[in-house]
Amino acid sequence: MATLLIFFVFMNLDVLLRMGHCTETRDQILSITPKTQEHVDILRNISTQYETALWQPVSPQYIKEETQVHLFVPANSSETVKDLLQRHAVTHEVLLANANELIEMQTRNDSTDPRSGSTFYERYHSLEDIYYWINRTAHDNPNRVKIILVGSSYEKRPLYALKLSFNNRTNKKAMWIDCGIHAREWVSPAFCLWFVHYSLSFYNINQDITHILDNMDVYVLPVLNPDGYKYTWTSNRMWRKNRSISKTTSCIGVDLNRNFDANWCTEGASHDPCTEIYCGTFPESEPESQAVANFLRSHKDTVQLYLTIHSYSQMLLFPYSCTLEEAENHRDLLEMAQEAAQKIRRYYRNIYRYGAGAKTIYFAPGGSDDWAYNLGIKYSFTFELQDRGRYGFLLPPSHISGACNEALLAVKTIALKVIQKT
Ligand code: ARG
């Protein structure tokens, strides 16, 4: 009887709570496709004037008719934003009704929960955990893994790369992979960890990775933007840039992927520190981009393949993003990206678009891929991992293995081709 009573009390409470939903209590992701120029203007206005985070496109200037916009709307501005949309008859679709829950899920460390069944590599990790993992991986594999300090961040955190070197052949070539240049793209650092773990576990078991590691050293920088990454764990999950302070405004952060010396700060980047695509005060003004650039400059004779890992949208991009001109080896790059995308489609039934950056998405000058290419690293790619917008930057941990395995297949495909060609 008492249980029954308690049941009713709770049931009624639940009903009451549901009825009380006139104010939104949850962060949401909306998908909106503007149909007219007026819609475009309204969306630009909302994404700049209200407390929201534009997920796609990267900057309001790229919002255009008949193209999906993904907008993160925090609970406290949800009502205002939906009101505005309704008043102008702009229809929207709720992609995610409860982003809070997803964010909570991603920061939960359920390693102690025996029911969780997910491995270390199938979860997201805090910056501290990643530093710990770097040390531990080097310590446990002293003959194959070395830690290289390539520089430090604006807030003076170390930038560690791992060097995987499985033999001492002379004249060995190398590839470079960096992850986490954009703070909110969490699956990217997860990929770098995945790649290192896979290399160490499957050498001499998987033919492709064995051939790659026999012929190349691999430099892996798991978190290029540690200050931003830390900030996404503690303060704002949607942060993209680094955390450097500007002399002229209170807006913080430079887009590190607009800070390299490749048609720096031309169309597709901004001099305004308050935008998500702020290019900084001059090329390599930021310690993070400078560290990577310095390292690659001093290793350009060995590094033949440059890879930088982002999310989301499922794309394999190559130079140029800073101009419509074709790269001198465009055909090679296209062929490699195409083969990688085909394999992903065949083995994982997932679609990856591919092509030169500027033609495939938008102008994005000052990117690391174009800069590395111009330095002389003729095989240079930007990967945009899963997904295509369903979860966006909030890809659930249960999707990490799928996302990483297909990206790994692409890396192997491209690296094998590079070895073949050189
Ligand atoms: N989403 C990436 C960005 O906006 C695309 C990078 C493509 N390559 C480039 N060099 N911008 O940074």
Ligand code: ZN
């Ligand atoms: Zn990115």
